[in-house]
Amino acid sequence: MFVQRVNAHTRSAYRLILAALVAARAGCRSMKNDGRRRVGYRQAAAGAILAVPGRLASLPAPAGALVTLLILWTGRVSTRSVTGLGMRLETYKFVDDGRIPNSVLPVLIYHDALDSHAGAPAYEELFASHGWLGAWRDGMFGFHHFHSTTHEVLGIAAGRAHVLLGGPRGHGLELRSGDVAALPAGTGHCNAGSGPSLLVVGAYPNGMRWDLRRGGPGEHEEVRANIARVPVPDQDPVHLGAGPLRELWSRAR
Secondary structure, three states: OHHHHOOHHHHHHHHHHHHHHHHHHHHHOOOOOOOHHHHHHHHHHHHHHHOOOOOHHHOOHHHHHHHHHHHHHOOOOOHHHHHOOOOEEEEEEEOOOOOOOOEEEEEEEEEOOOOOOOOHHHHHHHHHHOOEEEEEEEOOOOOOEEOOOOOEEEEEEEOEEEEEEOOOOOEEEEEEOOOEEEEOOOOOEEEEEEOOOOEEEEEEEOOOOOOOEOOOOOOHHHHHHHHHHOOOOOOOOOOOOOHHHHHHHHHHO
16 A cells, blocks of 8 residues: 555655665675675665765655665764765865965865764775775874875874865864865875874775875976876765765866
């Protein structure tokens, strides 16, 4: 009786959700059969669920309830990072200052992307499930630097830091545990002050190789050419699906 009463929109939403879960399962069959498989399947399933066209709030009530339950089932990553609940997005643009090239693409700051106590593994899993690979755990250099061969995502897994973006004449902001910064290639960044508990998780789209540049004499044209060759990533590092990063970066290009 219930099935007979749901309208075409609802039935379509259910079919999309089911198809997404089947696709997620198929995509994870190649993973090694170890402790990471279930986590990988849940991450892939979460991505597939939120790839359903339209936002959660736009789905009919029964379908929306089902999606919510499925998101909660994904477990290891905070639902805040999956749905955007409680998250605040800021963007910044910085111009070439003659030393730090920066980018025509905006920096994205996802405040409260994860729970403040989520821990480093949650960031690694989140980034990897979105195709941002080559993760590392460390602090942040206390000098102005940038990468010309890849974009970079930084997740603050513990502590807080006052970070200068865009070079010496850029903008300072406070990043704390739970925050994520997506830096386009060429963006200057510097740790201008942090406590001993700071722990950062970094990653790169498709695990692209990074270089370390400080805006030295004679390298400006070379790094600008490198930056122009770095493609827009396939996925947002935090939001599932294309997310705001692809939309904003594709538009800026």
